[in-house]
Amino acid sequence: MIRKGYAEGGVGQVHLRENAAVPGTSLVCLHATAYSSRTFEPLLRALDGRVRAIAPDTPGYGESDAPPAPLDIAGYAGALLPALPTRFDLFGYHTGASIAVELAIAHPHRVGRLILMGVPHFAALDFAAWRKKLAAPHRLAETLDQFAERWRFLVTERPAGLSLRGGFENFVDELKAWPDGWRAHEALFAHDLAGRLPLVRQRATVLNVPGHLAEPSRLAAALIPDAEVVELPQLTGAVLDAHAPAIAALIRCREPAPC
Incomplete structure (x- = not known):
């Protein structure tokens, strides 16, 4: 069973x-970005009864309140912190990985271990091209044409293992954040991830x-x-949807207690 609720965050309520x-x-x-905690529902179910898992919506996404002004990655971390438990481990995916890094650095007494996937180290790619692709500002228009590219990417060309309903729900997540859903991506590209990673003192696992x-x-x-890389070439397609049990097993096997 997955329960939903709200907690007070640093810039409003966090869902x-x-x-x-x-x-x-x-x-x-x-x-x-620009999804929501809904993408973790299969993982939360796979961990149910074994590991307590909590997935917040980043401020401005899903059902969380939008910040009154744009935030940087450290700002997103600080906005989430009041809604989180006193002590916790972190699983960060893409933008969530950068936010997890900031939480770990700023609050080592609260953050235990890190599990990261899809680390957005865009400095190792064509930085300018990816920034232009992901962080281009949106403008709200009166026609449906503005959503055509997102529909094609999220629904028509959705990855293997993701149902039509799942692709549609990803599209709805983007619509909820529109036209400001690009802001967390802009924060991502302004974030000095390469300079921050050496400051992480927790044990980290990169899936x-x-x-x-x-x-x-x-x-x-x-x-x-202090990091290990677990290579998972067999986990293709929509990883969080199609391979949630496998990811849950990897998380459990890195618990202090035996799996």
Whole structure:
């Protein structure tokens, strides 16, 4: 069972999803832009009864309140912190990985371990091209044509393992954030991830799945003082949807207790 609720954050209310409470440190799951905590529902179910997992909507996305002014990555981390448990581990995916890094650096007494996937180390790619693609500002218009590219990318050309309904729900997540959904991507490209990764003192695990961020994730892991890379070439397509049980098993096997 997944429960939904709200908690007070640093810039308004934060919407959260969580599975059943079990003893131990909570795992906080931070999503990619411009989606929501809904993308973690399969993982929350796969961990149910074994690991307490909490997935907040980043401010301005899903059902969380939008910040009154644009935030940087540290700002997103600070806005989420009041809504999180006293002590927690982190699972960060894409933008969520950068937010997780900032939380870990700023609050080492609260953050235990890090699990990162799809680390957005765009400095290892064509930075300018990816910034233009992901962080281009949107303008609200009166026609449906403005959404054509997003519909094609999220629904028509959705990855293997993602249902039509799942692609549509991703599209709805983007519509909820429109036209400001690009702002977290802009914060991402302004974030000095390469300079921040060496400051992480927690144990980190990078789950490396196929895709354009596979090599950047390896390079990012090399910058973290205490990190391991788990290569997962078999986890293709819509990873969080199609392979949630496998990811849950990897998370459990890196718990202090035996899996």
